[in-house]
Amino acid sequence: MSRQPENRKPATSVDVARLAGVSRATVSHVLNGQTEKFNADTVERVRSAAAELGYVRSTAGRALAMGRSDLVVVVVPYTTFIRLQDVIEVLSSDIAELGFSMVVHFSMSRTKEETPNRLLHLIETLRPAGVVDLGGVSRRELDLIEKTGCAVLPRKLHFDVNHWIGILQARHLHSRGYTELVYAFLSDVRDDPYGRSRSAAVTEFCEAEGLTAPIHVHVPIEPEGAEEALKTVLEQRGRPVGIACFNDEVAVAVVFAAKRLGLSVPGDVAVIGAEGAEIGQAVSPRVTTVKGDVPAAVRHIRYLLAQTFGGPAPSDGIPPQEDAYSILPGETT
Amino acid sequence: MSRQPENRKPATSVDVARLAGVSRATVSHVLNGQTEKFNADTVERVRSAAAELGYVRSTAGRALAMGRSDLVVVVVPYTTFIRLQDVIEVLSSDIAELGFSMVVHFSMSRTKEETPNRLLHLIETLRPAGVVDLGGVSRRELDLIEKTGCAVLPRKLHFDVNHWIGILQARHLHSRGYTELVYAFLSDVRDDPYGRSRSAAVTEFCEAEGLTAPIHVHVPIEPEGAEEALKTVLEQRGRPVGIACFNDEVAVAVVFAAKRLGLSVPGDVAVIGAEGAEIGQAVSPRVTTVKGDVPAAVRHIRYLLAQTFGGPAPSDGIPPQEDAYSILPGETT
DNA sequence: TTGTATGCGTTATCAC
DNA sequence: GTGATAACGCATACAA
Numbered sequence: 225m226s227r228q229p230e231n232r233k234p235a236t237s238v239d240v241a242r243l244a245g246v247s248r249a250t251v252s253h254v255l256n257g258q259t260e261k262f263n264a265d266t267v268e269r270v271r272s273a274a275a276e277l278g279y280v281r282s283t284a285g286r287a288l289a290m291g292r293s294d295l296v297v298v299v300v301p302y303t304t305f306i307r308l309q310d311v312i313e314v315l316s317s318d319i320a321e322l323g324f325s326m327v328v329h330f331s332m333s334r335t336k337e338e339t340p341n342r343l344l345h346l347i348e349t350l351r352p353a354g355v356v357d358l359g360g361v362s363r364r365e366l367d368l369i370e371k372t373g374c375a376v377l378p379r380k381l382h383f384d385v386n387h388w389i390g391i392l393q394a395r396h397l398h399s400r401g402y403t404e405l406v407y408a409f410l411s412d413v414r415d416d417p418y419g420r421s422r423s424a425a426v427t428e429f430c431e432a433e434g435l436t437a438p439i440h441v442h443v444p445i446e447p448e449g450a451e452e453a454l455k456t457v458l459e460q461r462g463r464p465v466g467i468a469c470f471n472d473e474v475a476v477a478v479v480f481a482a483k484r485l486g487l488s489v490p491g492d493v494a495v496i497g498a499e500g501a502e503i504g505q506a507v508s509p510r511v512t513t514v515k516g517d518v519p520a521a522v523r524h525i526r527y528l529l530a531q532t533f534g535g536p537a538p539s540d541g542i543p544p545q546e547d548a549y550s551i552l553p554g555e556t557t
Numbered sequence: 558m559s560r561q562p563e564n565r566k567p568a569t570s571v572d573v574a575r576l577a578g579v580s581r582a583t584v585s586h587v588l589n590g591q592t593e594k595f596n597a598d599t600v601e602r603v604r605s606a607a608a609e610l611g612y613v614r615s616t617a618g619r620a621l622a623m624g625r626s627d628l629v630v631v632v633v634p635y636t637t638f639i640r641l642q643d644v645i646e647v648l649s650s651d652i653a654e655l656g657f658s659m660v661v662h663f664s665m666s667r668t669k670e671e672t673p674n675r676l677l678h679l680i681e682t683l684r685p686a687g688v689v690d691l692g693g694v695s696r697r698e699l700d701l702i703e704k705t706g707c708a709v710l711p712r713k714l715h716f717d718v719n720h721w722i723g724i725l726q727a728r729h730l731h732s733r734g735y736t737e738l739v740y741a742f743l744s745d746v747r748d749d750p751y752g753r754s755r756s757a758a759v760t761e762f763c764e765a766e767g768l769t770a771p772i773h774v775h776v777p778i779e780p781e782g783a784e785e786a787l788k789t790v791l792e793q794r795g796r797p798v799g800i801a802c803f804n805d806e807v808a809v810a811v812v813f814a815a816k817r818l819g820l821s822v823p824g825d826v827a828v829i830g831a832e833g834a835e836i837g838q839a840v841s842p843r844v845t846t847v848k849g850d851v852p853a854a855v856r857h858i859r860y861l862l863a864q865t866f867g868g869p870a871p872s873d874g875i876p877p878q879e880d881a882y883s884i885l886p887g888e889t890t
Numbered sequence: 891t892t893g894t895a896t897g898c899g900t901t902a903t904c905a906c
Numbered sequence: 907g908t909g910a911t912a913a914c915g916c917a918t919a920c921a922a
Binding site for chain 3: 922
């Protein structure tokens with residue numbers, strides 16, 4: 225059974241119907257799971273005929289008839305993700321499990337994003353079942369997309385993950401006694417939405433605690449640039465200083481820049497990273513970081529997907545997203 | 558112009574035809590660029606009508622009529638890519654430029670891959686224009702896919718990039734005087750096709766040069782595990798030893814494990830990484846690595862895409878792929 | 891419980 | 907040059 229046909233054209237529902245001795249409509253119904261209202265005999269005949277012919281529903285025909293496709297567009301923000309592979313791998317698997325296919329769209333820099341909008345065009349031409357927003361969809365785009373009737377998945381970010389990460393970083397530094405805080409962006413061409421949220425959270429924390437507003441630096445991973453950036457920080461803030469970094473690579477760059485400058489870590493310079501990259505734990509000193517549990521974080525989206533498209537929801541309920549993030553203490557704070 | 562309609566249903570070619578006062582066929586022809594054989598006047602009327610209505614061709618209808626969709630499936634192998642974001646970002650942009658959309662498929666472990674095959678099913682149901690193989694397509698899958706009439710992009714790997722990386726690593730270590738070689742895989746659940754090619758190349762190099770066959774170790778990024786793995790290596794090979802690592806994270810883990818064990822780098826243990834991760838250059842000592850130029854490497858695929866689907870080819874011709882990879886000398890060899 | 895008829899939006903073939 | 911018209915493969919309201 226399930227023998228692939230040698231002939232060129234793939235089997236259609238007509239072929240299945242003919243072989244099973246029923247009508248196309250019956251085939252369609254049975255194969256879409258409306259199996260209750262048919263003779264067990266009929267169902268079986270249809271199924272084995274389909275298997276025999278290696279029949280696979282054409283998404284094109286299906287999409288045309290239904291008005292929307294089996295595609296889910298995942299919008300990746302214009303930022304640098306250490307865990308991107310993990311995230312889209314898990315998402316892809318969740319999406320596939322619900323019978324959809326994932327198409328990935330990369331946002332561009334806000335300033336560079338042309339109009340008419342690439343994302344909107346993609347959605348108009350693909351008519352996807354839904355859009356999963358990893359943080360790359362602007363307010364304006366969101367409105368436009370929803371006007372097309374397409375579901376945008378984290379509908380409203382009840383909870384801004386990046387804001388939370390920034391708060392965790394600032395709170396940790398503060399709890400370790402640092403009162404002069406700095407936010408270190410990854411120096412890059414990107415104008416990064418994640419970095420914006422995280423640094424805004426640090427600023428907010430300082431306000432709430434009555435600390436001086438944190439300064440911002442852009443730190444390249446490359447050694448000379450990192451040293452330069454760190455020197456600037458010390459000129460402006462003296463020491464000790466606590467630096468919340470965009471990610472663990474920035475954190476590592478800062479830590480090693482400090483060492484080369486003869487500064488003590490965490491005595492003069494305390495450093496906390498984000499995203500919990502494994503590499504931060506392999507070096508000495510191990511960097512303190514905000515570790516995110518990718519599967520747990522993505523489970524939230526999986527839940528929304530299932531809810532929206534009627535698939536099987538994760539049995540273990542939906543945990544609060546805060547729980548997916550925690551401080552991983554290292555030797556740099 | 559280009560005002561988005563407030564009403565629910567998106568405009569179809571019928572609407573455009575009506576507004577332009579022509580037939581659907583004319584709309585289709587004009588919008589597909591067959592503009593030569595029509596009155597300039599007609600062409601203009603059609604175009605402005607389309608713009609006026611915010612008309613966007615439905616990929617579903619198009620796919621149905623043409624027998625294949627405007628999708629390109631990118632198959633990501635079951636491995637850990639430091640540069641995955643860069644690679645699929647560039648690919649996505651190239652693919653979009655040719656008028657296609659990218660759907661990403663992640664291969665699973667060879668042993669875990671179920672039959673019937675996920676990839677094949679995806680292709681049968683999506684009927685994509687083509688498949689871009691980043692190294693995740695098995696020989697068997699390739700045959701099956703091509704039997705469906707779908708183009709698989711690097712048709713035949715004239716040139717195995719990973720083999721080349723392994724050769725570069727081994728050659729470099731040898732040129733620095735190391736004769737006892739080791740290949741360090743990333744310790745992971747993955748049975749990684751990239752690692753297999755690279756380590757095979759190292760073995761091959763040793764044979765060709767009359768060196769002892771290299772041993773294989775699996776190194777976790779985490780410190781204790783890395784130390785354990787390194788100890789095993791030294792027991793089996795003594796020192797000095799040259800270690801070719803799967804990527805720069807493994808290299809960093811090995812370097813710091815060596816330091817913690819009181820070994821000198823590169824005196825006792827020489828280390829070379831791969832993929833040229835920025836982080837490897839931020840730490841001290843900077844790791845020697847095989848740096849890949851992602852845009853250059855992907856340009857090869859872009860060229861093939863353009864050739865296959867008739868888009869604009871890169872003007873600067875197609876450079877040999879070897880040129881995209883080079884030794885970036887650090888302080889660990 | 892099963893079949894008939896129709897519509898979905900596009901492209902292609904062939905008349906005019 | 908331009909316009910009818912027929913596929914393309916599927917889903918579904920409705921008829922039987």
